[in-house]
Each structure stands twice: as C-alpha cells, then as structure tokens.
Amino acid sequence: xxxxxxxxxxLPGFAMMAMLTFAxxxxxxxxxxxxxxxxxxxxxxxEGFSLRWYEAxxxxxxxxxxxxxxxxxxxxxxxxxxxxxxxxxxxxxxKRHFPGQTMIYALINQPLxxxxxxxxxxxxIFFAMxxxxxxxxxxxxxxxxxxxxxxxxxxxxxRARLETMDLTLETAAADLYATSWRxxxxxxxxxxxxxIIAGFLLGFVISLDTVVITELVKSAGQDTLSTYxxxxxxxxxxxxxxxxxxxxxxxxxxxxxxxxxxxxxRV
Amino acid sequence: xxxxxxxxxxxxxxxxxxxxxxxxxxxxxxxxSVAIRQNEFFTLLGPSGCGKTTLLRLIAGFDFPSDGEILLxxxxxxxxxxxKRPVNTVFQSYALFPHMTVGENIGFGLKMLGRPRAxxxxxxxxxxxxxxxxxxxxxxxSQISGGQQQRVALARALAPQxxxxxxxxPLSALDYKLRKExxxxxxxxxxxxxxxxIFVTHDQEEALTMSDRIAVMSSGSILQVGTSRExxxxxxxxxxADFIGETNFLDGEIAGAANGRADVRLGSGxxxxxxxxxxxxxxxxxxxxxxxxxxxxxxxxxxxxAALRGVLENAVYFGTDTHYHIRIDGSGxxxxxxxxxxxxxVAHAVGDAVGVAIxxxxxxxxxx
Amino acid sequence: xxxxxxxxQAARRRDVRLRWLLCAPALVVLLLAASGPLLIVVTYSLxxxxxxGGVVWQFSLEGxxxxxxxRDIFDDTVGFAGAHLDIFWRSIRLALITTxxxxxxxxxxxxxxxxxxxxxxxxxxxxxxxxxxTNLVIRTFAIQEVIRNEGLINNLLRWAGIISSPIQMLxxxxxxxxxxxxxxxxxxxxxxxxxxxxxxFRLVEAGYDLYANRLRVLWHVILPLxxxxxxxxxxxxxxxxxxxxxxxxILGGGRNLMLGNLIELQFGQGRNWPLGAALALTLLVIVVxxxxxxxxxxxxxxxGQRG
Numbered sequence: 001x002x003x004x005x006x007x008x009x010x011l012p013g014f015a016m017m018a019m020l021t022f023a024x025x026x027x028x029x030x031x032x033x034x035x036x037x038x039x040x041x042x043x044x045x046x047e048g049f050s051l052r053w054y055e056a057x058x059x060x061x062x063x064x065x066x067x068x069x070x071x072x073x074x075x076x077x078x079x080x081x082x083x084x085x086x087x088x089x090x091x092x093x094x095k096r097h098f099p100g101q102t103m104i105y106a107l108i109n110q111p112l113x114x115x116x117x118x119x120x121x122x123x124x125i126f127f128a129m130x131x132x133x134x135x136x137x138x139x140x141x142x143x144x145x146x147x148x149x150x151x152x153x154x155x156x157x158x159r160a161r162l163e164t165m166d167l168t169l170e171t172a173a174a175d176l177y178a179t180s181w182r183x184x185x186x187x188x189x190x191x192x193x194x195x196i197i198a199g200f201l202l203g204f205v206i207s208l209d210t211v212v213i214t215e216l217v218k219s220a221g222q223d224t225l226s227t228y229x230x231x232x233x234x235x236x237x238x239x240x241x242x243x244x245x246x247x248x249x250x251x252x253x254x255x256x257x258x259x260x261x262x263x264x265x266r267v
Numbered sequence: 268x269x270x271x272x273x274x275x276x277x278x279x280x281x282x283x284x285x286x287x288x289x290x291x292x293x294x295x296x297x298x299x300s301v302a303i304r305q306n307e308f309f310t311l312l313g314p315s316g317c318g319k320t321t322l323l324r325l326i327a328g329f330d331f332p333s334d335g336e337i338l339l340x341x342x343x344x345x346x347x348x349x350x351k352r353p354v355n356t357v358f359q360s361y362a363l364f365p366h367m368t369v370g371e372n373i374g375f376g377l378k379m380l381g382r383p384r385a386x387x388x389x390x391x392x393x394x395x396x397x398x399x400x401x402x403x404x405x406x407x408x409s410q411i412s413g414g415q416q417q418r419v420a421l422a423r424a425l426a427p428q429x430x431x432x433x434x435x436x437p438l439s440a441l442d443y444k445l446r447k448e449x450x451x452x453x454x455x456x457x458x459x460x461x462x463x464x465i466f467v468t469h470d471q472e473e474a475l476t477m478s479d480r481i482a483v484m485s486s487g488s489i490l491q492v493g494t495s496r497e498x499x500x501x502x503x504x505x506x507x508a509d510f511i512g513e514t515n516f517l518d519g520e521i522a523g524a525a526n527g528r529a530d531v532r533l534g535s536g537x538x539x540x541x542x543x544x545x546x547x548x549x550x551x552x553x554x555x556x557x558x559x560x561x562x563x564x565x566x567x568x569x570x571x572x573a574a575l576r577g578v579l580e581n582a583v584y585f586g587t588d589t590h591y592h593i594r595i596d597g598s599g600x601x602x603x604x605x606x607x608x609x610x611x612x613v614a615h616a617v618g619d620a621v622g623v624a625i626x627x628x629x630x631x632x633x634x635x
Numbered sequence: 636x637x638x639x640x641x642x643x644q645a646a647r648r649r650d651v652r653l654r655w656l657l658c659a660p661a662l663v664v665l666l667l668a669a670s671g672p673l674l675i676v677v678t679y680s681l682x683x684x685x686x687x688g689g690v691v692w693q694f695s696l697e698g699x700x701x702x703x704x705x706r707d708i709f710d711d712t713v714g715f716a717g718a719h720l721d722i723f724w725r726s727i728r729l730a731l732i733t734t735x736x737x738x739x740x741x742x743x744x745x746x747x748x749x750x751x752x753x754x755x756x757x758x759x760x761x762x763x764x765x766x767x768x769t770n771l772v773i774r775t776f777a778i779q780e781v782i783r784n785e786g787l788i789n790n791l792l793r794w795a796g797i798i799s800s801p802i803q804m805l806x807x808x809x810x811x812x813x814x815x816x817x818x819x820x821x822x823x824x825x826x827x828x829x830x831x832x833x834x835x836f837r838l839v840e841a842g843y844d845l846y847a848n849r850l851r852v853l854w855h856v857i858l859p860l861x862x863x864x865x866x867x868x869x870x871x872x873x874x875x876x877x878x879x880x881x882x883x884x885i886l887g888g889g890r891n892l893m894l895g896n897l898i899e900l901q902f903g904q905g906r907n908w909p910l911g912a913a914l915a916l917t918l919l920v921i922v923v924x925x926x927x928x929x930x931x932x933x934x935x936x937x938x939g940q941r942g
Contacts, residue, residue: 027787117895147664174348175349177380182379249773
C-alpha cells in the first residue's frame with residue numbers, strides 16, 4: 001500500500017487520541033442507555049432485555065408531574081425569550097454604533113458570563129423578598145428566571161441569521177411601497193424564521209437543562225425533571241432513573257437535531 | 268396631474284450629501300444641480316466614488332440630503348420615505364425576495380399599495396409578457412439565471428407604474444453578449460412605457476449608446492450635462508474628455524477668437540481652428556482636445572505643412588482600424604485612428620517621419 | 636440649518652428611539668431576573684444573618700469577614716478560615732486541571748475533525764456537541780455509573796484480573812475532575828476547531844518544506860497559530876468549572892466541596908445568607924478577573940496572529 005501523498009494533516013497519535021476521546025464522550029451515555037433496558041434491578045449485572053423500567057417510569061406519578069412541569073416551563077421560557085430576543089436582535093444589528101450599545105450587549109450576555117450559582121443565589125434572595133411581600137409562590141418565579149436565562153441563547157442564532165441577511169431586500173421592499181412594519185412582516189420575518197425557530201429550540205433545551213437556578217429558586221413541590229433527578233442521586237438508584245434519563249436524552253437529541261438542520265439551511 | 272410635454276420630472280437643486288462627522292467627513296455630493304425631463308433616458312456617468320449612486324439613492328429615498336432640494340414634478344420629496352415616493356429602483360444586486368416566486372416578486376409593489384387581487388394578477392401577467400418571462404411565473408427566484416433575475420427585477424420595478432425608474436448599474440453583472448441585448452431591451456422599454464429612466468453606470472460606451480442625455484460626474488460634482496454627441500464632440504473639461512473615449516491633448520495659445528471659434532497656435536507653429544467656450548481671450552494658454560478619428564497620418568510632402576510633425580513609433584492593428592502612435596517633436600504621443608479600408612493603403616512604417624493632419628472644426632478648447 | 640438636515644436628524648432620532656423601544660422588554664426582564672438581583676446580593680452580604688435563614692436588616696461586615704477568616708469561639712483569636720481556604724484552593728486547582736485535561740484531550744480531537752474532508756466535518760462536530768446538549772445531571776450520573784465501585788471500570792478491571800478489590804474513584808477529587816472534564820470537553824473542542832479551520836495549511840507545508848519534522852511543525856507552527864482557540868477554550872472551560880455545583884455535589888459526595896457547594900450550603904443548612912452572598916460575590920470577582928485576563932491576552936496576541 002503506497003501512500004500517494006504526504007498527508008500534512010496527519011500528526012502522530014492524534015487520530016487515536018481523538019477516537020479515544022470520542023469513546024470517552026459516548027461510553028458513559030451508552031452504558032446508561034444500555035442499562036435502562038436491564039431486566040434486573042441492578043446497575044451492574046446484566047440479566048436480559050426488558051422494558052419494565054420504562055413502564056415504571058411512565059407510571060410514576062412524580063415523574064409525570066415533574067416532566068409536565070419541565071415541559072411547561074421550557075415552552076413558556078423559550079417562547080418569551082425568543083420573542084424578546086427577536087426584538088433585541090432587530091434593534092442591535094446592522095447599524096453603526098449608537099449610544100448605549102455596549103451596555104445592552106453586556107446585559108444581554110450577562111447570563112453567559114456570570115456563573116449560574118451566583119445568578120441562582122441572587123434570584124433566591126430577590127424572590128424571597130418578593131415572596132415575603134406578596135405571598136406568591138407560584139411558577140412565575142421559575143418562568144421569569146428561565147426566560148431571562150434563555151434570552152442570550154435565543155439571541156445568538158437570531159442575530160447570526162439577521163447579519164447574513166441581505167440588507168438591500170428591506171430597502172427594495174421600502175422602494176416598493178412597504179412601510180416599515182409591512183416590510184418586516186412580508187420580507188424580514190419569513191427570512192428570519194429559521195433563526196427564530198433555532199433560537200426557540202436552543203432556549204427550550206437550555207431551560208430543560210438548567211439545574212442550579214431551578215434548584216435555588218423553586219419553592220417546595222416545584223421540582224423539574226433536572227432537580228428531581230438530582231434528588232434521586234442521593235437515594236438508591238434503580239434502572240428506572242436510567243430509563244428516565246434515556247427518554248430525556250431522546251428529547252434533547254430531537255431538539256438539537258432539528259436545530260442543527262435548521263442552521264445548515266441557507267436561503 | 269396634467270403634465271406639460273416638456274415638464275421636468277426630477278429637479279435636483281443644489282443637493283449636497285455629507286457622510287460622517289468632524290474630521291472624518293466625506294463629501295459625497297457637492298451642491299449638485301440638474302433637471303431631468305419627462306420621458307427621458309437620462310444617465311449618470313462617472314467612475315466609482317463619483318457620487319452617482321449616492322444621488323440615485325437620494326432620489327429613491329434611501330437616504331436624506333444634507334442640503335438642497337429634490338423635486339418630483341415640482342413637489343419636494345426629500346422629507347418623504349421611500350414607500351411614499353412614486354419612484355422605483357432596479358438594484359445592482361437585483362434584491363429579489365428569495366422566499367417568493369417570480370410572480371409574487373413582481374406583484375409585491377402593487378400588493379403593498381393595496382390594489383385589488385384581480386388588478387395585481389393582470390399587471391403581473393402584463394409585466395411577464397413585457398419582459399418575456401411568462402413561463403417562469405411560479406419559479407423561485409433562486410432557480411433562475413442571472414439574466415432572468417435581471418428581467419424580473421426590471422418587471423418588479425415597472426409593475427407599479429412609477430413616475431421615474433431608477434436603475435443602479437443593472438447590467439454590470441451580465442456577460443458581454445447579454446449586456447448588449449439588455450441595452451437594446453431597456454431602450455425599447457423606456458420608449459414603450461414612456462417612464463423617465465435614470466440610469467447609473469461607469470461604462471461610457473453604454474452611456475453613449477443608450478442615453479438621451481448624460482451627466483458626467485466626478486468627485487461629487489456634475490461636470491457636464493448633454494447629449495451623447497455633445498459630450499463626445501465638445502467635452503467641457505479635461506476629465507470629461509479623458510473619461511469618454513480616447514482623446515489627444517495639445518497645448519497651445521489663442522491667436523485669435525471670433526464667434527465661438529478660435530485659432531490656436533500650437534507649439535509646432537501650426538494653427539488649428541477649434542471650438543471655444545465663452546470667456547477666453549486671445550493670448551491665453553489653453554489645451555485643446557482632438558479625437559483620434561479626427562486626425563490623419565500624412566507622409567512625404569504633405570507632412571511638411573501638417574499641423575504636427577513627428578516620428579511613427581507604433582502601429583497597432585485592430586481588425587477594423589489601425590491605431591498609429593506618433594511621437595510629436597518636442598511633445599508626447601499623439602494617437603491617430605484610421606479605418607482599414609482599401610483606400611488608405613499607404614503603409615506607414617515604424618520609424619518614418621510623418622505628419623498629422625487635423626480635420627477642420629474637430630478640435631475643442633477645454634475649460635481647463 | 637436647512638430643512639434637509641432637519642429631516643435627516645429627525646429620522647435618525649426616530650431610529651434610535653425605535654431601537655431602544657425594541658430592546659426594552661428584553662432589558663427589563665434581564666434587569667429584573669438576572670442583573671438587578673446581583674445588586675441585592677451586594678446589599679445582603681453586608682447584613683446580619685437571621686436565626687432561621689434570611690437576614691436581619693442590620694449592617695454587619697461579619698459575612699465578608701467569615702469568607703476568609705474565622706474567630707476561635709473560645710479565645711476570640713482571629714485566624715484564617717481553613718475550611719474555606721481549602722475550598723477556594725480546591726476550586727481553583729480543579730478548574731485549572733480540568734482546563735488542562737480538556738486541552739490535552741481536546742486538541743487532537745479538534746485537529747482530527749479539522750482534517751476531515753469538508754463533507755463529513757459537520758457530522759463529527761455534531762457528534763462532539765450532542766453530549767453537550769444532554770442534561771448536566773444525566774451526564775454526571777452517567778460518569779458516576781462508570782466510576783463507582785460496582786461500576787463499569789471497576790467491573791472490567793476485576794473481570795480482567797488486574798485488581799482484586801474495587802478502586803475507590805467516586806467521592807474523590809479525581810471523580811470531580813473526570814466529571815468536569817467530561818462535561819466541559821466540547822467547550823474546549825469547539826473554539827480550538829474554529830481556530831484550526833481557519834489555519835492556513837500552506838504554512839504547515841512551509842514548515843515541512845524547511846526541514847521540520849512532524850513534532851517540530853506541531854510545536855513551532857501549529858500551536859502558536861491556534862493559540863487564540865486555546866485561550867478561548869480555556870476561558871470557556873475555566874469559568875463554569877470554577878463555579879461548578881452539580882458535578883462536585885454528585886461526584887464529590889458531601890466531602891469534597893467546591894465553591895459552588897459552599898455557597899449553596901449557606902442558603903440551606905448553613906443558614907448564613909450574608910456569608911453566602913459574600914462568597915458568591917467572591918466567586919464573581921474571581922470570574923471577572925479571569926475574564927479580564929482573557930481579554931488582555933487575546934488583545935495582546937491579536938496583533939501578531941491571524942484567526
């Protein structure tokens with residue numbers, strides 16, 4: 001086997017290290033998924049294929065409860081964050097510097113820069129104050145916290161999409177008698193749609209994934225799937241947890257796949 | 268609005284445009300004034316950066332003038348946003364809406380104006396027929412060729428029947444043959460629709476062939492406005508003479524002047540008759556321009572009395588004509604263009620001493 | 636000035652106002668539920684702890700004091716808060732080592748992906764990012780399953796006869812490191828990849844042409860050119876790592892606390908909200924310092940480097 005060309009991209013051992021790293025990334029997940037189908041109650045001994053843990057998971061009232069709450073939270077937070085982020089993106093892109101721009105960027109990106117534990121603590125204190133004043137202990141705090149946290153994540157793909165859009169299209173629309181609002185509705189919005197959907201999906205996944213903020217902000221009985229699982233870690237763990245984890249995984253995977261497909265589409 | 272036959276469609280009155288501020292100010296337009304007539308094919312011609320596109324954008328409404336007025340049939344449109352001006356643009360990049368079909372693109376303006384669906388459909392059909400794109404009505408604009416996109420852009424801008432159509436270098440992306448075809452097409456469309464066309468280009472050949480009148484621009488100012496013939500034969504300034512076609516510059520002095528014509532004594536002593544702009548007195552040092560095709564190479568005895576004498580340095584054969592480069596005694600290169608018909612069979616060899624005869628009434632004194 | 640100028644300026648002002656209006660809802664939400672509360676944290680760090688959590692509205696520097704120092708309850712001498720300082724040191728140490736591990740593992744991975752044919756590259760990238768988008772608790776849980784005493788690794792080692800009794804990996808600093816490296820690996824790979832993708836391979840060819848072997852090309856040509864990617868990746872890993880909460884909680888048991896756990900403790904059993912607030916602010920200061928360091932280094936280097 002003769003090598004026809006000197007492969008300048010080849011560095012010794014790198015391919016192998018890369019493969020090992022990929023193995024490192026996926027092995028734990030595969031193990032987790034595999035054992036969710038374990039017939040036995042053990043996490044170490046394999047005793048045959050079974051779906052009993054999935055049945056148990058579906059039947060578990062607490063699991064149903066937290067799953068629904070997670071989904072409600074994720075959809076609400078992602079919707080709010082996407083709407084707000086879209087407006088903010090429209091306001092901050094494609095323009096020479098205008099007064100206050102850096103401050104706006106700092107505010108929008110703040111959840112990305114500040115460690116989640118710090119934000120969580122801040123919200124805990126702030127909402128505690130409000131709780132004392134108003135007595136409200138509903139889901140509102142979590143929705144607000146998640147919405148704010150998701151804004152920068154929704155903002156990024158929307159802004160990216162906006163920046164690659166041809167500016168002359170809106171000029172052409174104005175030339176053809178479209179007012180600002182109509183130009184937005186008929187030209188900008190349809191072209192921006194993939195970015196907005198991507199932003200929503202990103203926000204959705206981030207909200208589902210958030211543990212620290214949720215853990216600190218939640219009132220009693222307001223567990224989400226993440227905090228529920230965190231709580232389960234302390235107990236004796238059965239493959240039911242694996243089953244829940246696998247289902248959760250599939251949900252995230254679906255959202256991320258759609259997101260990837262959308263961001264590759266170019267129109 | 269009843270229009271008089273010779274009404275001015277667009278009046279630009281002392282319009283300036285400044286970009287940036289403070290030390291970094293750029294004056295894109297400097298107190299420009301021009302009147303464009305109704306039903307005219309008017310071209311703004313100039314090199315990049317001369318301000319022609321800026322002026323076009325001001326007429327369209329995409330930017331505001333820093334000073335001056337823009338009148339459309341006597342009405343000041345400067346404060347109006349673009350969607351309130353009955354003016355439409357064909358963009359250099361076409362700017363077709365990628366998420367709409369050809370038909371939807373063409374109908375967009377009328378839809379925005381709130382015309383009833385039936386009327387929009389009829390107009391779209393008529394436009395498609397006008398630019399010969401009927402079969403492509405339901406195609407997405409990303410699926411058609413560049414030349415076809417160009418025609419869709421044209422149809423889209425014409426559909427709302429604007430008072431003025433602005434074209435921003437619309438043919439620059441097309442290949443040579445297609446460009447020639449579209450030039451004829453555009454001229455025909457303008458004549459057929461009767462809409463005033465304002466065309467922007469840097470291609471002087473394009474401007475000369477298509478326009479009723481041309482405004483030559485440079486560095487934010489309009490240097491000369493006139494028909495193709497006027498601009499070519501009687502360029503007012505050095506820049507215009509240089510930018511349009513090829514030309515020769517000769518230094519001389521005004522020996523005598525009368526009735527818009529002057530006798531200019533050249534350095535060689537010969538006297539050439541040239542057109543003279545106002546305000547030039549005898550004795551003044553001037554530059555005259557002579558087009559290469561208005562001169563002839565003469566040899567032998569005739570060379571003695573010719574306006575210029577020199578040595579033939581180079582002869583470049585172009586198929587239809589030959590360019591002779593003659594180094595004039597005590598001066599630079601003079602280019603003569605002669606058609607290669609059988610009558611001019613006299614071959615001039617490189618290195619020969621030759622003379623240059625200048626056609627009478629073909630020289631022009633520059634305003635310098 | 637002229638009417639034209641006035642129109643221009645009026646339009647410009649309208650434009651700026653519209654932009655602010657569009658931003659406003661997002662900014663309000665962010666101020667209320669993200670940035671604003673930080674100011675409250677500052678306030679709380681200067682108050683007195685209440686008996687059952689919460690605060691008493693009385694000024695006190697005790698919270699900040701307790702971050703670094705402790706007062707002996709018997710003879711009132713002041714000494715360093717040993718436990719706290721241990722935790723600070725562990726957090727910084729583990730975050731730095733995690734950055735190192737992810738760099739060592741991430742570099743070949745990024746290089747591998749960058750040298751794939753352009754058609755397959757997105758698929759590899761997708762594969763690297765999938766774990767990143769799965770839930771943090773799940774990922775940490777997965778690692779726990781692999782390294783615990785009856786977990787995959789120990790089972791394999793015992794089955795192969797290499798060891799006779801399980802190695803205690805869980806609930807050690809090692810476990811936390813493995814967990815954090817696992818969680819943050821994609822954050823190092825992606826910026827490194829971005830840098831490598833922009834790499835001008837003709838420079839690499841030039842290196843080979845000038846008698847450098849593979850290793851030397853790596854050291855002298857490739858590494859300096861992908862430095863921006865390294866720096867970006869390091870920051871992306873270090874900052875979340877130092878504020879990690881979930882990973883040390885699950886994998887460290889209750890014993891190997893990191894700063895995040897210590898902070899949360901004050902709002903739970905510790906019942907010392909001002910201390911918790913002060914600790915949170917300390918963490919924030921460390922993060923900001925790291926960010927400033929990053930920006931300085933990135934700016935300094937961008938003069939001489941491309942990409």
